[in-house]
Amino acid sequence: MAAIDDAGAKGQMTEKDTISMQLVREALLQTCPAGEPDAGLLARAGIDPSHLHLPEARVSAEAYAQLWRLLARRCNDEFFAMDPRGLRSGSLAFLCRASMAQPTLGAGLETALAFLSLMLEDLQPTLVRQQSLAEIVLYEPREQPRRAFSYFTLWMIIHGVACWLAGRRIPILAIELRCAEPPFCDDYRVMFSENLQFGRARTRMIIAADCLDLALKRTPEELQRFLAEAPGNILVKYRDPASLARRVRRDLLALDPAQWPDAEALARDLCLSASTLRRRLAEEGQTYQGLKDGVRRELAIAWLSEPEPGITEIAERLGFADSSSFYKAFRKWFGCNPGHYRTLSHGRD
Structure with missing residues (x-):
C-alpha cells in the first residue's frame, strides 16, 4: 500500500519489506464478513492463518500483494468491496491506460480521479490546485467517516499510479483524514507520510503543485509491465519499521532539534562504532544527515499544521538562524512558503 518507487520498479521487494498482520485483517474484514477468513486463500497467499490474531505478527510485502490479487479476483472488486459500486477487475488497467495518454501528470491525475469518481459511489476524489500546493480531496456523502483502511487503500491506488505516471516518487506533504487514528498507524506513516492528521473536517492529500507539470511519457510496454507486477510494485517503498533508520528517526522526533546528538554520540548511544553506524544506515539507503534533514521537514510540516507555534518560533526550534533562512529552506523542500x-x-477545516 505504499507509494511506488521512482519509475515503478527501481527496487525489488526483500525480506525486510514486511507489513503488519493488522492490515491483513483489515483487508479480510469486508471480504470475509460472515465468519472466519478462508484458510485456503491465506495459505495460497503464503500467510499462516494461525498467525492472524498475533498482535506483533507481520507478513512479507509479496504475501500481502498476492493476497490483494486473490481478494480482488474473489470479489471482482479491486477496492475490496468497500464501496457499494466498487472497482471491477480491470479498473486499474483502464485507469492507467486513460491517464497515461494525457500530456502532464496534472491532466493524468484529473483523468484518473474522474474515472474513480464515476466508478465509486461513496468516495469522490477531486484535484484542487492552491497556488504552489495541490490537494486531492475526497468528497463523501455519508456523515460517518470510513475506516482508515478504506481511505489508505484509495490513497495507495491514487498515489501509486501518480508516481508511476511521473516516473518518480511524488512526496506527500500531509494526509488528513476524517476518521479517528487507528491503533496500527505506524505502518501508514512508513507507507505514506509521517504527517498524518486524524479527526479532520475532510479527507485529503497535500502535495507540491509543481509536480503536476511533469510530462508523461509512458509506453504500452511499460503499462503492461506495471500491471503485471501490481500491486507488488506499489508496495516496494515499504520499509521495515524495526530498521535502524526508523529507530534513529523515532529517537530524533522525540528530542528537540537542539538536543540532537552528533554521529559519534549517536553511535555510542546505540552501542555501535561510528563506522558501523554509517555502514548499517548505508545498507538501508540512508545517512544520518539525511535522516536529520527528513525529520526537520516532518517537524516543520507537523508544527505548521497547528495554529501554534508561530513561524519565527518554528524556525528557531528547527535550528535556523532566522525566519528568512527557514522560508528559503521550506520553499526548496516543498515549493511553497510556510x-x-x-x-x-487550516483554511478548509
Whole structure:
C-alpha cells in the first residue's frame, strides 16, 4: 500500500519489506464478513492463518500483494468491496491506460480521479490546485467517516499510479483524514507520510503543485509491465519499521532539534562504532544527515499544521538562524512558503 518507487520498479521487494498482520485483517474484514477468513486463500497467499490474531505478527510485502490479487479476483472488486459500486477487475488497467495518454501528470491525475469518481459511489476524489500546493480531496456523502483502511487503500491506488505516471516518487506533504487514528498507524506513516492528521473536517492529500507539470511519457510496454507486477510494485517503498533508520528517526522526533546528538554520540548511544553506524544506515539507503534533514521537514510540516507555534518560533526550534533562512529552506523542500502551507492546512477545516 505504499507509494511506488521512482519509475515503478527501481527496487525489488526483500525480506525486510514486511507489513503488519493488522492490515491483513483489515483487508479480510469486508471480504470475509460472515465468519472466519478462508484458510485456503491465506495459505495460497503464503500467510499462516494461525498467525492472524498475533498482535506483533507481520507478513512479507509479496504475501500481502498476492493476497490483494486473490481478494480482488474473489470479489471482482479491486477496492475490496468497500464501496457499494466498487472497482471491477480491470479498473486499474483502464485507469492507467486513460491517464497515461494525457500530456502532464496534472491532466493524468484529473483523468484518473474522474474515472474513480464515476466508478465509486461513496468516495469522490477531486484535484484542487492552491497556488504552489495541490490537494486531492475526497468528497463523501455519508456523515460517518470510513475506516482508515478504506481511505489508505484509495490513497495507495491514487498515489501509486501518480508516481508511476511521473516516473518518480511524488512526496506527500500531509494526509488528513476524517476518521479517528487507528491503533496500527505506524505502518501508514512508513507507507505514506509521517504527517498524518486524524479527526479532520475532510479527507485529503497535500502535495507540491509543481509536480503536476511533469510530462508523461509512458509506453504500452511499460503499462503492461506495471500491471503485471501490481500491486507488488506499489508496495516496494515499504520499509521495515524495526530498521535502524526508523529507530534513529523515532529517537530524533522525540528530542528537540537542539538536543540532537552528533554521529559519534549517536553511535555510542546505540552501542555501535561510528563506522558501523554509517555502514548499517548505508545498507538501508540512508545517512544520518539525511535522516536529520527528513525529520526537520516532518517537524516543520507537523508544527505548521497547528495554529501554534508561530513561524519565527518554528524556525528557531528547527535550528535556523532566522525566519528568512527557514522560508528559503521550506520553499526548496516543498515549493511553497510556510505561511501559504499553514493557510491551506487550516483554511478548509
